[in-house]
Amino acid sequence: MAAALQTLGGGIGITLHWIAFTPTIEQQATEEQKKKWLKLAQDVAIVGAYAQTEMGHGTFVRGLETTATYDPSTQEFVINSPTLTSTKWWPGGLGKTANHATVMAQLYTRGKCYGPHNFMVQIRSLENHQPCPGVTLGDIGPKMESNGNDNGFARFDHVRIPRENMLMKFARVEADGTYVQPPSSKLAYSNMVYLRGTFVMSAAQALASATTIAVRYSCVRRQSEMKPGEPEPQILEYQTQQYKLFPQLAAAYAFWFASWFMTQQHGSITGSMEKGDMSGLAELHALSAGLKSYTTAVTARGIDVCRMACGGHGYSHASGLPALFGGAAALCTAEGENTVMMLQTARYLVKCFAQSQAGKRLTGTVAYLSAVQPSPVAGNRNMSDLGTLVAAFQHRAARMVRHAAMQMQGEMQKGKAREDAWNSCSVLLIKAAEAHVHSFVVRNFAETVQTVEVDESVRAVLTSLCQLYSLYGITEHAGDFLKDGYLTGRDIDAASSHLSAMLARVRPDAVALVDAFDLHDKILRSVLGRYDGRVYEHLYEWAKKSPLNKSEVHESYYKYLQPFLKSNRAKL
Ligand SMILES: CC/C=C\C/C=C\C/C=C\CCCC(=O)SCCNC(=O)CCNC(=O)[C@H](O)C(C)(C)COP(=O)(O)OP(=O)(O)OC[C@H]1O[C@@H](n2cnc3c(N)ncnc32)[C@H](O)[C@@H]1OP(=O)(O)O
Numbered sequence: 001m002a003a004a005l006q007t008l009g010g011g012i013g014i015t016l017h018w019i020a021f022t023p024t025i026e027q028q029a030t031e032e033q034k035k036k037w038l039k040l041a042q043d044v045a046i047v048g049a050y051a052q053t054e055m056g057h058g059t060f061v062r063g064l065e066t067t068a069t070y071d072p073s074t075q076e077f078v079i080n081s082p083t084l085t086s087t088k089w090w091p092g093g094l095g096k097t098a099n100h101a102t103v104m105a106q107l108y109t110r111g112k113c114y115g116p117h118n119f120m121v122q123i124r125s126l127e128n129h130q131p132c133p134g135v136t137l138g139d140i141g142p143k144m145e146s147n148g149n150d151n152g153f154a155r156f157d158h159v160r161i162p163r164e165n166m167l168m169k170f171a172r173v174e175a176d177g178t179y180v181q182p183p184s185s186k187l188a189y190s191n192m193v194y195l196r197g198t199f200v201m202s203a204a205q206a207l208a209s210a211t212t213i214a215v216r217y218s219c220v221r222r223q224s225e226m227k228p229g230e231p232e233p234q235i236l237e238y239q240t241q242q243y244k245l246f247p248q249l250a251a252a253y254a255f256w257f258a259s260w261f262m263t264q265q266h267g268s269i270t271g272s273m274e275k276g277d278m279s280g281l282a283e284l285h286a287l288s289a290g291l292k293s294y295t296t297a298v299t300a301r302g303i304d305v306c307r308m309a310c311g312g313h314g315y316s317h318a319s320g321l322p323a324l325f326g327g328a329a330a331l332c333t334a335e336g337e338n339t340v341m342m343l344q345t346a347r348y349l350v351k352c353f354a355q356s357q358a359g360k361r362l363t364g365t366v367a368y369l370s371a372v373q374p375s376p377v378a379g380n381r382n383m384s385d386l387g388t389l390v391a392a393f394q395h396r397a398a399r400m401v402r403h404a405a406m407q408m409q410g411e412m413q414k415g416k417a418r419e420d421a422w423n424s425c426s427v428l429l430i431k432a433a434e435a436h437v438h439s440f441v442v443r444n445f446a447e448t449v450q451t452v453e454v455d456e457s458v459r460a461v462l463t464s465l466c467q468l469y470s471l472y473g474i475t476e477h478a479g480d481f482l483k484d485g486y487l488t489g490r491d492i493d494a495a496s497s498h499l500s501a502m503l504a505r506v507r508p509d510a511v512a513l514v515d516a517f518d519l520h521d522k523i524l525r526s527v528l529g530r531y532d533g534r535v536y537e538h539l540y541e542w543a544k545k546s547p548l549n550k551s552e553v554h555e556s557y558y559k560y561l562q563p564f565l566k567s568n569r570a571k572l
C-alpha cells in the first residue's frame with residue numbers, strides 16, 4: 001500500500017506517515033489516545049505528517065515559534081503560527097498528502113511557556129481533502145532528490161483543538177490548565193531518538209545498494225589493457241577499483257551490524273523507561289545521535305565513490321546511483337543535522353570523561369574511556385589481529401576525548417565561560433566524537449563476526465571484511481594513531497600491507513557478499529546492478545525510453561535551433 005502510494009508519483013509521499021507520524025502516536029500518546037488514533041494510522045484510515053521543523057528553526061527545537069495556548073474556558077488548545085518563520089516547513093507529506101499532523105509547538109498554559117510538546121491536528125477534510133479552516137498548506141517546491149515526497153509547509157491561524165489532542169503520555173495539561181511535568185523534558189523528543197536509530201539501517205541499506213550496483217557492474221565492465229595484448233580485464237581486477245569499493249562494502253556490513261545493536265539497545269532502554277527507569281536515556285540519545293551522524297555521512301560519501309567507480313554510466317540515472325546519493329544526502333540533514341548530532345555525542349563523552357576523572361567506573365559504550373591506558377605502549381603489533389585493531393581504535397578515541405575535554409577545561413581555567421570554551425573546542429570535540437563512534441562500529445563489527453551463528457567458512461569471509469574495514473580506517477586516519485606513539489610508522493606500513501592482502505582475499509567473494517544483501521532488481525532500480533548482468537542491452541533500452549526520444553527531431557529544433565542556425569548561416 002505504502003509503496004503503491006509512494007509510486008503514485010508526483011505530489012504524494014507517505015514515508016513519514018510510517019516512520020515518524022505513526023511511531024509518534026505509539027511513543028507519545030496515552031492508551032486512550034492510542035485507541036483513538038493508532039489503528040486509524042496503522043490502517044491508513046488517516047495519513048499523517050510529523051510537523052516539527054519550521055522555516056526559521058529545525059535544529060534548535062527549543063526555538064520553535066508555533067504556539068499551543070490552552071484555553072480553560074473551552075478546554076481547547078489554540079494552535080497558531082505567529083510569524084513567517086514559524087511556518088512549518090519540510091515535513092514529509094505535509095504539502096498534499098497528509099490529513100493529520102503531529103505538530104510540535106510551544107505549550108502555554110496559565111500564561112507560562114512549558115516548551116515544545118506534540119499535538120495532534122487535523123489539517124485536511126476527510127471528505128474532500130481541502131485544508132481545514134485556519135490551516136494553510138502547500139508543497140515547498142523541488143528538492144535535490146525524493147521529489148515524489150511532498151515535503152510541505154503549514155500555517156495555523158488560531159486553530160482550536162480539544163485538550164485531549166495534546167499527546168499526553170509523558171506531560172499533561174489538566175482541564176483547569178494545570179501543567180503536569182514529565183519524568184524528563186526530553187521525552188517529547190523520543191521519536192527523534194527512535195528515527196535516528198532507524199537511519200543507521202537506512203544508511204546500511206543505501207550503502208549495500210550502492211556497493212551491489214558498483215561491484216556487479218565492475219564484473220561486467222571490461223576496460224583497458226592490464227598486460228599488452230591480453231583481453232580487457234574486468235575493472236574489478238584493478239587494485240584501485242577494489243580499494244574504492246571493498247571498504248564501502250565492508251562499511252555496509254559494519255553499519256548493518258551496528259543497526260542490529262542500535263535496535264536492541266532502543267528496545268531494551270525504552271523498555272526500562274516504560275517501567276520508570278530513565279537511566280539509559282542519555283546513552284541512548286548519545287549513541288543514536290552519533291551513529292546516525294557517522295553512518296549517514298560515510299554512506300553519502302561512499303555512494304559517490306561507487307558512482308565515480310562506475311565511470312560515465314554511474315552518472316546516468318540508469319545506474320540508480322544519483323538517486324541513492326540524493327537520498328543518503330537527505331539522511332545527513334534530516335532527523336538532526338549531522339554536526340549538531342555529533343556534538344550531542346561529544347557533550348555526553350565530555351560528561352562521561354569528567355565522571356571517569358572523578359573515579360566513577362564507566363559502563364556501556366563508553367566503558368573503554370575508563371580502561372584505556374593514557375600512556376601508549378609502542379611495539380610491533382600484530383596488525384591482522386582483530387583484538388589489536390579494536391584496541392587501537394579505542395585508544396585513539398580515548399586519547400582524543402581526553403584531549404578535547406582537557407582543552408575545554410584549560411579554556412575555562414583561563415576564564416572563558418563554559419559555552420565559549422565549548423564553542424572554541426567544538427572542532428576537537430566533533431573529531432573525538434567521530435573517533436568514539438568509529439571505535440564502537442569496529443568493536444561491534446569484530447564482536448558480531450566472532451559470535452554470529454554462521455558456517456565457519458562464512459565467518460572467515462566476514463572476519464576478512466572486518467579486518468579490511470578496520471585496516472582501512474587506520475590507514476585513512478594514520479595521524480590519529482601515530483600522534484602519541486601508540487602505533488609506529490612500522491605498524492602503519494604493516495596495516496597498509498595487510499589491507500592490500502585483504503583486498504585480494506575479498507575479491508573472490510565480492511559478488512557473493514553483495515548478492516547476500518538479497519536486493520531485488522525492483523528495489524535496486526539500476527541497469528548497472530542487474531542480477532542478470534545484461535547491462536548494455538538494458539542501457540540501450542532504457543535510453544530509448546527517454547522522453548527526449550519520443551520524436552526524431554525535437555520541437556526545440558524548430559523553436560530555437562533552426563532559427564539560430566539560419567541567422568548564423570545568413571551572416572557567413
Ligand atoms: C527509516 C528512514 C527511511 C527513509 C528515510 C527517508 C527520508 C527521511 C526523511 C526525513 C525523516 C526525518 C524527519 C525529520 O527531520 S523530523 C525533525 C528532526 N529534527 C531534529 O532532529 C531536531 C534536532 N534538534 C534536537 O534534537 C535538539 O534541538 C538538540 C540539538 C538535541 C538540542 O536540544 P536542547 O533541548 O537544546 O538540548 P541541549 O541543551 O543541547 O541538551 C540538554 C540535555 O538534553 C539532552 N537531550 C537532548 N536531546 C535529547 C533526546 N532526544 N533524548 C534524550 N536526551 C536529549 C542532552 O543530552 C542534554 O543532556 P545533559 O544531561 O547533557 O544536560
Ligand SMILES: Cc1cc2nc3c(=O)[nH]c(=O)nc-3n(C[C@H](O)[C@H](O)[C@H](O)COP(=O)(O)OP(=O)(O)OC[C@H]3O[C@@H](n4cnc5c(N)ncnc54)[C@H](O)[C@@H]3O)c2cc1C
Nearest residue numbers: 050051052053057058059090091092330334335336337339
Ligand atoms: C529530506 C528532508 C526531509 C525532512 N523531513 C522532515 C519532517 O518530516 N519533519 C520535520 O519536522 N522536519 C523534516 N526535515 C527538516 C530537518 O529535520 C531539518 O532540516 C534538520 O533538523 C536541520 O535543521 P535546519 O534545517 O534548521 O538546519 P540548521 O540547523 O539551520 O543547519 C545549518 C547549519 O547550522 C549548523 N548549526 C546549527 N546549530 C548548530 C549548533 N548548535 N552548533 C554548531 N552548528 C550548528 C549546522 O551544523 C549546519 O551546518 C526534513 C529535512 C529534509 C532535508
